[in-house]
Amino acid sequence: MSADDRALSGRQPKAVTSALRVLEEVARAGSGVTAKDIAARLSMPSATTYRLLNILVGEGYVVRLPDLSGFALGQKIGILVDAAVVPTVCAAAREVLGELRLSVRFGVHLFFYTNVAVRTADADPEYPPPEDESFLNQHLYACAVGKLLLAEKSELESVIPRWEPRALTARTIVVRSELLANLDLIRSQGFATQLAELRDASACVAVPVRSGTGALVGSLALSGHVDHEHLMLRHVPSLREHAERLAPLMA
Amino acid sequence: MVSGTPRIRSRSPVAGLERARLSFVQVLGQSVSAVAPSAVMVTLPALVIPDAGRATIAVFVAAAILMTAVGYCIGQFATRMVAVSGLYSYIVKGLGAVPGFGGGWSLLVGYAAAAMASTLGAASYLAALLGRVGLPAGSPLIAVLAAIVGLLALLLMVRGVQLSARIMLAIEVFAIVAASAALVVAFVQSIREGATPSAGGAKSGSAVGFAVLLAITSFVGFESAGTVAREARNPFVAVPRAIRWTPIALGVLYVFAAALQLPEPVRQGVDSLPIVLTLPDTSGAGSSALSIVMELGITASWFACVLGSTTALSRTLFAMGREGVVPSVFGRTHHRFHTPHVALTAAMPVVVAVPVLYLFVSGSSRDVLIGLLAVSAHGYVLAYVLLCVATPAFLRRIGELTRLPVIVGVLTATAMVALVGWAAFSRAYVAGAATAVYVLLMLVGAAVFAIRARRSPGIGERMGVYDEAVAEDLLGRYRPWEVRR
Numbered sequence: 001m002s003a004d005d006r007a008l009s010g011r012q013p014k015a016v017t018s019a020l021r022v023l024e025e026v027a028r029a030g031s032g033v034t035a036k037d038i039a040a041r042l043s044m045p046s047a048t049t050y051r052l053l054n055i056l057v058g059e060g061y062v063v064r065l066p067d068l069s070g071f072a073l074g075q076k077i078g079i080l081v082d083a084a085v086v087p088t089v090c091a092a093a094r095e096v097l098g099e100l101r102l103s104v105r106f107g108v109h110l111f112f113y114t115n116v117a118v119r120t121a122d123a124d125p126e127y128p129p130p131e132d133e134s135f136l137n138q139h140l141y142a143c144a145v146g147k148l149l150l151a152e153k154s155e156l157e158s159v160i161p162r163w164e165p166r167a168l169t170a171r172t173i174v175v176r177s178e179l180l181a182n183l184d185l186i187r188s189q190g191f192a193t194q195l196a197e198l199r200d201a202s203a204c205v206a207v208p209v210r211s212g213t214g215a216l217v218g219s220l221a222l223s224g225h226v227d228h229e230h231l232m233l234r235h236v237p238s239l240r241e242h243a244e245r246l247a248p249l250m251a
Numbered sequence: 252m253v254s255g256t257p258r259i260r261s262r263s264p265v266a267g268l269e270r271a272r273l274s275f276v277q278v279l280g281q282s283v284s285a286v287a288p289s290a291v292m293v294t295l296p297a298l299v300i301p302d303a304g305r306a307t308i309a310v311f312v313a314a315a316i317l318m319t320a321v322g323y324c325i326g327q328f329a330t331r332m333v334a335v336s337g338l339y340s341y342i343v344k345g346l347g348a349v350p351g352f353g354g355g356w357s358l359l360v361g362y363a364a365a366a367m368a369s370t371l372g373a374a375s376y377l378a379a380l381l382g383r384v385g386l387p388a389g390s391p392l393i394a395v396l397a398a399i400v401g402l403l404a405l406l407l408m409v410r411g412v413q414l415s416a417r418i419m420l421a422i423e424v425f426a427i428v429a430a431s432a433a434l435v436v437a438f439v440q441s442i443r444e445g446a447t448p449s450a451g452g453a454k455s456g457s458a459v460g461f462a463v464l465l466a467i468t469s470f471v472g473f474e475s476a477g478t479v480a481r482e483a484r485n486p487f488v489a490v491p492r493a494i495r496w497t498p499i500a501l502g503v504l505y506v507f508a509a510a511l512q513l514p515e516p517v518r519q520g521v522d523s524l525p526i527v528l529t530l531p532d533t534s535g536a537g538s539s540a541l542s543i544v545m546e547l548g549i550t551a552s553w554f555a556c557v558l559g560s561t562t563a564l565s566r567t568l569f570a571m572g573r574e575g576v577v578p579s580v581f582g583r584t585h586h587r588f589h590t591p592h593v594a595l596t597a598a599m600p601v602v603v604a605v606p607v608l609y610l611f612v613s614g615s616s617r618d619v620l621i622g623l624l625a626v627s628a629h630g631y632v633l634a635y636v637l638l639c640v641a642t643p644a645f646l647r648r649i650g651e652l653t654r655l656p657v658i659v660g661v662l663t664a665t666a667m668v669a670l671v672g673w674a675a676f677s678r679a680y681v682a683g684a685a686t687a688v689y690v691l692l693m694l695v696g697a698a699v700f701a702i703r704a705r706r707s708p709g710i711g712e713r714m715g716v717y718d719e720a721v722a723e724d725l726l727g728r729y730r731p732w733e734v735r736r
Contacts (some may be wrong), residue, residue, distance in 0.1 A: 031727060036650040047653045054330045058487035064331060066259065066719040068344065069649035073726035085731045113734045152734045216734040250732070 015052075018044065022052045026062050031072035038071075082114040087121035093249040097122055100220075100242045104235055107223040110246070111145045111206075113216055116159045118145050121218065129223050130202040141165055141179055142172050144194040144206035145219050150179075151186040152216045172197045191236055192219075196226045205232045207239045209247050217250055219243075259725065264573055264716040265335045267584035268591065269482045272413050275489040278476050280420030282497040285362075285472030285559030287369060289423070289430035289552040292508035293545065295469045300512065303462040307509045310459060314466035315502025317670075318473065320663040321635050322498050324642040325474050326491040327656050331649070333486045333718035336570030337477030337563065338634050343715030345641025345648070349700075351714060352576065354637040356696035359567055360689065361630025363602060365472060366560035368623035371606040372553035373400045375616045376546050383543070393616065394607045401603035404557045408565070409585060409592045412482045419558045422551040427504065429548025433541050438511040460673035464632075467670075468624065469505060471631035472556070473497040474638075475563035481718040561598060568594040574713045576703055625685035626692075632671065639664035 025038045039049035053071060056062040060076035089097075089110060101108045107127030112119045118140070120133045131143070140146030140159065153159055156176075165174040173179045186192045194204040203226040209218035220243045222232050273281075296307060303310045328334070328341040338358055343351030374397035381396075382388040407415045476493040480486040569591035572581025585592040609619045642660040646652040704710050722728050 031725070034650050046651075047655070050651045050653065054487065058330070058485065060724075063720045063724050067649075068331060069651075072720075075724055075726060075729060077726045078729045078731065081726070081729060081731050087732075112732050114731050115733070115735050149734060152736060154736050211733065217732050 018048065019052045019056060022049060023056060023061060026056075026071050027073055027077075032065065032070040033072075034069050035071065078115065082117065085114070087112040087119045089122045090249055093246055094122065096242055096245050096249070100238070101126070103238070104222065105224075106228070106232060106235070109221045109223065110209075110218060111221060112218045112250070113149055116149075118143075118149060118219075124223075127223065129221075130199050130204070139166070139168060139198065142168050142194065142197045144192040144204040145221055147183060147186055147192040147194070148206050148208055148216065148219050151183040151192065156180070168198055169196055169200050171195060191239070193229075193233075195229055201226055203229050203232060205236060205239065207236065207243050209243045209250060211247065211250075218246070220246065259720065259722050261722045263481075263718050263721050265481055265570070265718050267589065268335060268569070269412050269589035270718075271482075271484045271486075273416050273479060273483045273489075275483075275485075275492065277413070277416035277420060278479060278483045278489045279493040279497065280416050280423060281479050281559055281562060282473050282476040282493045283501075283559075284419040284423045284555035285365070285475040285563055286470060286497070286501060287372075287423075287426075287472070287552045287556035287559075288469075288501055288504055289426035290372065290549050290556070291469040292427075292430045292504060293434065293549065295465065296505070296509035296512045299462045299465055299509070302458040302465075305513075306459055307462070307513065308506055310462045310466050311502060311505045311509050313463050314470060315498055315505070317463075317467060317663065317666060318470040318498035319495075319502075320659050321639060322473065322494045324639050324656065324660050324663065325477060325494050327642050327646060329477055329480065329491040329494060330487055333480045334477050334570075335479075335481050335716070335718060336567040337480075338474055338638050339567050340570060340715045340717045341477070341645070342634070342637050342641045345645035346637065348711035348714045350637055350641075352696070352700050353693070354634045354641075355567060355571065355576075356693065356700070357630045357633040357637075359564060359630070359696075360692050361471065361627045361634065362475075362560045362564035362567065363598070364623045364627035364630065366557055366564060366598075366602045367606040368620050368627060369553045369556035369560060370397050370400050370404075370602055371610065371616060371619055371623070373397075373550055373557060375620075376550035376553060380543070380546055380550065390610050390614065393610060397603050397607050400554060400557060401599050404554070404561060405595060405599040408558060408562060408595050409588060409590055411588045412479065412562070412590060415558050415562065416479075419555045423555040426548040426552035426555065429544050430552070431504075431507070433545040433548070434508055434511045436541055438514065441514045458677070460670060460677060464670050464674045466505070467632070467667075468628040470498055470501055471628060472559060472563075473501065474635075475559060478563040478566035486718075557602075561595065561602060564598055564602075565591050565594040568598060570716050573716050575707055575710055576700070576714060622685055622688075625683065626689050629686065629689040632667065636664050636667050639667070 021042055021044070022038060025041055026033060029037065029041070035050050035053050036046065038044075038053070039046040042049065053062060057064050057071075057074075060074045063072050063074040064070070065072055093110070097108060097110055101124060107124040107129060109120070109124055109129050110122040112121045117137050118133065120129070123129050136143050136146055140150055142165075150156060150159060156163065156179075163176055165172070167174050173182055191205060191207045193206075194202070196202065198204070202223065204221055204223045206219045206221040208216050209220060211217045220239050222235055222239060224232055296311075299310055300307050325338070325341065328344070332340065332344065334340045336355065339351065339355030342354035346354075371393070374393045377396045377400070378386075378388050378393045381392070386392060407418060474494060476483075476490050476497070480490045483489045568577060568581045569584075570582075571577040572579050572583070572591075572594065581591070581594045581597065583593045584590060606619055606623060609622070610616060613619055613622075639660045643652060643657045646656055
C-alpha cells in the first residue's frame with residue numbers, strides 16, 4: 001500500500017468506523033457467519049459490507065472459511081489478544097521460584113513470551129530486574145530474555161521490522177551479523193547471556209521454558225553484577241532443572 | 252444463519268507450492284508477459300486496419316472495455332479465493348465440475364497453444380537475427396533454437412517462480428520500449444515524407460465484428476495473474492489489481508500503436524521488417540538498426556510469453572493433478588524450489604515438439620504461428636464466456652450477490668457470444684482448421700474427464716482446489732503465550 005492510500009483512508013472516518021463494526025460483528029457472531037447475516041445485523045448496504053469484508057480478509061483480520069461463504073476472525077487479531085493478556089503465575093510455580101531464590105544470591109525472574117514480546121510474569125522482589133518490561137521489548141537485542149526470543153525466529157524481521165539498534169553501552173551488539181552469530185550460539189548452547197550490554201554493570205543469564213510441543217513459552221532469568229558472570233554461569237544447570245519443573249505449570 | 256465452522260484442514264490442498272513470494276509488480280509481470288503486448292503492437296493493428304479502417308481505434312477501445320469487464324468478473328473471484336489455477340478453479344466454484352472442467356481444459360488448450368506459438372516466435376526471430384550474421388535460415392535452425400528456448404524457459408521456471416517472474420518482467424519492459432520506439436520512428440519518418448494519418452473507411456459492419464474479435468485476442472493472457480495467487484504476497488489485493496489494470500494499460504498501448512500505424516507508409520514500413528506474420532519469408536529485407544532493435548524486442552517478448560503461458564499452464568495442470576483430474580504426479584512440487592516441476596517438465600517437450608513438427612509439415616513459420624494463435628484464442632474465449640456466466644452464479648451460491656456483477660457478467664457473456672456469432676456468420680473465422688483442431692482437443696478433454704470420473708466417482712467433489720484457509724490462519728486456534736517460528 002502506498003503512502004497515498006494511507007492518507008486517503010485517514011480521510012474516510014465513516015469507512016473506518018464501518019469496517020470496525022463489521023469486525024466486531026464477526027467477533028460477536030462467531031465462526032461461520034455469512035456476509036449476508038453481517039449486513040442484515042448491522043443494517044448496512046450489502047455491497048458495502050461485502051467490500052469491507054473483502055478488505056478485512058485481504059489484511060488477514062478476517063478469514064474466509066473453505067466453504068467460501070462463512071467468515072471467522074483471523075490470526076492477525078492475535079496482535080490485539082497479545083496486548084490484552086496478562087501473565088498469571090500459579091501458586092505451584094511461585095513455590096518453584098521461591099525455592100530457587102533461596103538457593104542463589106542473584107535476582108531470579110520469570111518471564112512469559114507472546115509471539116513477539118517479553119512479559120514480566122514474576123520479578124524478584126529482593127533483587128529487581130535491571131530494566132522494566134517495555135524497555136526490554138524496545139531493546140530485545142540487548143537483553144538475555146530478548147535474545148532468547150529472537151533466537152526462536154527464522155527471520156529477525158518478524159520481530160524487529162527495522163534494524164536500527166541503539167548502543168546502550170559500549171558492549172551492546174549493534175552489528176546485525178554479530179547479533180546473528182550470537183543467536184546461533186544461543187541456539188546451540190541452549191541459554192542466553194547479557195554481559196553489560198543493557199546497562200554498564202548489569203549481567204543476565206536466561207534459560208528457555210518450553211511447552212510439551214517444544215514451543216518457547218517463557219524464560220527463567222538470573223540477574224546480577226557483570227563481575228559475577230562466572231558465578232552466574234555456574235547456575236545454568238540448576239536454572240534448567242527449575243525451568244523443566246516450571247514448564248508443565250505454565251503451558 | 253450461522254452454520255458453524257465448516258471442516259478446516261490443517262494443511263492447504265496446494266501446499267508445496269511457494270507462498271507469498273511475488274510482489275505486486277511481479278504479479279503484474281505474469282499477466283502482461285502472457286499477453287506479449289509488444290509483438291501484438293507491431294502486428295495486430297496492421298491486421299485490423301484493413302478490416303476496420305478509421306474505426307480501428309474504436310475497435311481496440313471496444314475490445315479493451317470488453318476485457319476490462321471480464322477483468323471485473325475475475326476480480327469478484329480473486330478477492331475471495333487464493334487460486335493456483337486461475338479461471339479453472341473460479342469456473343468450478345461458480346458452475347460446478349463439468350462446466351468447470353470444460354473451461355479449465357479450454358484454458359489448458361489456450362495456454363499450451365500460446366506457449367507453442369511463442370516458442371516458435373522466439374525461435375524464428377532468433378533465427379532471423381542469426382541470419383544477419385550469416386547463419387543459414389530455415390526450419391532445422393528454427394527447430395534447434397526452439398529446443399534451446401524451451402530448455403532455457405524450463406530451467407528458469409523450475410528454478411523458482413520469483414526468478415522467472417523477475418526475468419519475465421524485465422524483458423517485457425524492454426520489449427515494449429523497443430516496439431514503441433520503433434513505431435514512433437516509423438511514424439515520424441512517414442509524416443516527414445508527407446503522409447497524412449488516414450486510413451480508408453471500414454469495409455462493412457460484419458468486418459468490424461471480426462476486427463473486434465481479433466482485437467480481443469490481443470488481450471488474452473491478462474487473466475493469468477490468477478494462476479500465481481498463492482505465490483503472490485498479499486494476493487487478495489495484488490491479483491485483482493493486476494487483472495483490473497492490465498486490460499486498461501494494454502488498451503492504451505494498443506490504441507497508441509494503432510494510431511501510429513494508421514498512415515499507410517508506416518504499415519508498409521513495419522510490414523517490410525520481418526515482423527511476426529511475415530516470417531521467415533521476407534527476413535533480411537530490412538537491415539536497419541531500427542529493425543534489429545525491433546527484432547530483439549519481439550524475440551524478448553515472445554520469450555516472456557513462453558514463460559508467462561507455461562507458468563499458467565503448469566499451475567492449472569498442477570491443480571488438476573492435486574484433484575486427481577489428471578494423474579496425481581502432476582500435483583508434485585520440487586522440494587527445494589517449490590515449483591510444480593513435474594507439470595512443467597511434462598508440458599515443455601510438448602510445447603516445443605508440436606510447433607516444430609507443424610513447421611516441418613507446413614514449411615512456413617507464419618502459417619504455424621497464425622494456426623496456433625487461432626487455436627489458442629478459441630480456448631481463451633470459451634473460458635472467458637464461462638467465467639462471466641460463473642460470476643453471478645458463484646456470488647449467489649456464497650450469498651454475496653449484488654446487482655453490478657449480475658449486469659456486468661450477463662452483458663459481457665452475451666456480448667462475447669454475439670461477437671463470435673457475428674464474426675462466424677460474416678467471415679471464415681470459425682470455419683477454419685483451427686476450429687476443427689480446437690473441437691477435437693475439447694473432445695479429447697471430454698474423454699479424459701469421462702475416464703477419470705469413472706475411475707473415481709467422487710472427483711467432482713474434489714475439484715476446484717485453491718489455497719483455502721487452514722487451521723493456523725484462524726484466531727480460534729490462537730495461543731497467546733507461545734513464540735511461533
